[in-house]
Amino acid sequence: MxxxxxxxxxxxxxxxxxxxxxxxxxxxxxxxxxxxxxxxxxxxxxxxxxxxxxxxxxxxxxxxxxxxxxxxxxxxxxxxxxxxxxxxxxxxxxxxxxxxxxxxxxxxxxxxxxxxxxxxxxxxxxxxxLWCQGFSETEAGSDMASMRTRAKKVEGGWSISGHKVWNSYASVSDRCVLLARTGEQESRHKGISAFLVDMDTPGVEARPIKTMTSRNELSEIYFDNAFIADDRIIGEVNQGWEFAMYLLQWERGMYAWMRQAWLNNRLDEIRPLVKTSDQEKELGAAYMRALALRLVSRRTIRQLDKGIYAGPEVSIDKLLLSSAEQIVLDLARSVHRGAYELGDEPEDARLVGDFFYTRSASIYGGAAEIQRDVVAQRVLGLPRGR
Ligand SMILES: Cc1cc2nc3c(=O)[nH]c(=O)nc-3n(C[C@H](O)[C@H](O)[C@H](O)COP(=O)(O)OP(=O)(O)OC[C@H]3O[C@@H](n4cnc5c(N)ncnc54)[C@H](O)[C@@H]3O)c2cc1C
Structure with a gap:
């Protein structure tokens, strides 16, 4: 080296x-x-x-x-x-x-x-x-403010009970950044706190979920009176929502940047394989979308780096990310027709896995329907639909 x-x-x-x-x-x-x-x-x-x-x-x-x-x-x-x-x-x-x-x-x-x-x-x-993120619950995905996993105050710390789901890499993680309810259920986003939890804490159990890519990168996490010391709270009590909203900005910025770098590399691999005029048009559209994603995530990273709140505009980054991912992998599937459906080489398995993973890009980190609502109402100022 x-x-x-x-x-x-x-x-x-x-x-x-x-x-x-x-x-x-x-x-x-x-x-x-x-x-x-x-x-x-x-x-x-x-x-x-x-x-x-x-x-x-x-x-x-x-x-x-x-x-x-x-x-x-x-x-x-x-x-x-x-x-x-x-x-x-x-x-x-x-x-x-x-x-x-x-x-x-x-x-x-x-x-x-x-x-x-x-x-x-x-x-x-x-x-x-390795660390994981424990936010989502079965009835609290898009509507995260309705989460039910509870952190009850006890001497010297908090006792956590509840159930999280769709947590990436939780079953192989050492620690989890967890959101739990510290206020009344009705307090919604105002009564949520964040904690740094060791995954080997008694009462914490991660169970892997096998996805359609046949990898078990997602898990559910069960908390059964798990004790978390006072010094493991992130920020203030009931500041968890603010923490999560800040964190989401980085998810929309740096994560999107990482993915656009990967997508552009993928497009360079695909380009020599394009044969039909339809595929040529799709290639052009895919490059345009990847470039748009690159430009918006570049702007977001620079804003965050300067300590500027990126605002609801980051929903645009998220929408571009999910659509770019899906367009590029649609094209990859098209140019690898045959191998995608029937191939059994490791490369074919990678293609199928990547294709399926990109379908989830319009769900994780904020579903596309919700992001479109944010853009319509908070960025464009359009009236709420009836
Ligand atoms: C690959 C992957 C990795 C993930 N990793 C993590 C992780 O590490 N940690 C974690 O905590 N979570 C993780 N998640 C969970 C993810 O954050 C949730 O899936 C996401 O927030 C959506 O929640 P949900 O699955 O409960 O779907 P729901 O919220 O039930 O949504 C289902 C559908 O209904 C639509 N919908 C819901 N509400 C509205 C509304 N008000 N208006 C219009 N449409 C609506 C949605 O857009 C969506 O199409 C991951 C998910 C995936 C797919």
Whole structure:
């Protein structure tokens, strides 16, 4: 492995940073390829420690760039993180599949619970730990304010009871950022708090759910009087909604950026396989959509990096993300006709898995119907429908 002096990464200009990154990727091709995450494996195998790809990037400084020194980072702006994700995707590498969760949870933890971030985030960043997000419930997905998982005040902490569902990587995670009700049920979004929970806490059990991609990356989590100490609350009591809304901005910004980097790489793979004039038109439409996504998520990341609230406009990012994902994978399916339906090579399984996963892009992190409502009412100021 080529040594990188990571100490000065935070002070490099975007061009210097990019040049150094590209050169490092080139010099370390063999090691990166050998340790690249393999999503055709089961979730347990693909995410099992020691997670060499993440360790390699961490040791060389690339996963420290753009994060504050207090959590092991080299300083610098979040734009550097965006450069790292895109640099790897452009060189054809798959990002570790739990990295998006890291990008969603860590900025929000830093803002609302810096002490917890300083103690625990380095484990996640360096690949020693995996974390998950415990928000959704069976009757509280889009309508998250109706969640029922309860945190009852007890001496020295909180007793959590309830049930979460659709939690990515929960069954292989070490910690969970959890939302639970601390107010009365009627208090809706005003009575919710956030907690950092260790998954091996007595009374916490994650059960994997097998999805139609036949991977069990999603789970449900049961809480049965699980004790969480007072110092594990994120922010103030009943500040959980505000925390979640801040976190969602990063999900719409940096996560979308990671996905557009992957989609653009996918389009470059597809382009030589396009044969019919219909496919040519679809290719043009797919590039346009991926480019639109790139532009809006670029704007959102830069706003968030400067501490500017991105606002309801991020619903546009989410809508572009889900539609770009689906258009690109529709086209991938079309150019790989035959292999998609009947192929049994690992590449074919990857295509089918990716295709199914992109169908869920209009559900996770805010369903498309809800996002369209937000854009109509809060961005465009249109009247509510009857
Ligand atoms: C791949 C994947 C990963 C996920 N990862 C996580 C995770 O890590 N952690 C976590 O907590 N959750 C996770 N989720 C859950 C996700 O956040 C929810 O699926 C999402 O919020 C939608 O909630 P729901 O599934 O209950 O659907 P519902 O809210 O029941 O919605 C069902 C349908 O009804 C529509 N609908 C609902 N309300 C309205 C309305 N008011 N107006 C118009 N239409 C409406 C929706 O748009 C949707 O089409 C994940 C989901 C997926 C698919």
């Amino acid at each position: 080529t040594d990188t002096t990571s100490a000065d990464l935070g002070s490099l200009s975007p061009i210097e940073f990019q040049q150094r990154l590209d050169q490092w990727i080139k010099d370390n091709e063999a090691e990166l390829t050998a340790s690249e995450p393999d999503e055709s494996k089961s979730v347990e195998e693909a995410t099992a420690p020691p997670r060499p790809f993440q360790t390699l990037l961490w040791n060389a400084g690339w996963l420290r760039a753009g994060w504050p020194e207090e959590i092991g980072g080299t300083g610098g702006s979040a734009v550097q993180r965006a450069q790292v994700y895109e640099g790897l995707a452009a060189a054809g590498y798959a990002l570790p599949e739990t990295l998006p969760t890291l990008e969603v949870l860590t900025p929000a933890l830093l803002k609302y619970a810096p002490a917890l971030a300083h103690t625990y985030s380095e484990g996640f960043l360096s690949g020693k730990e």
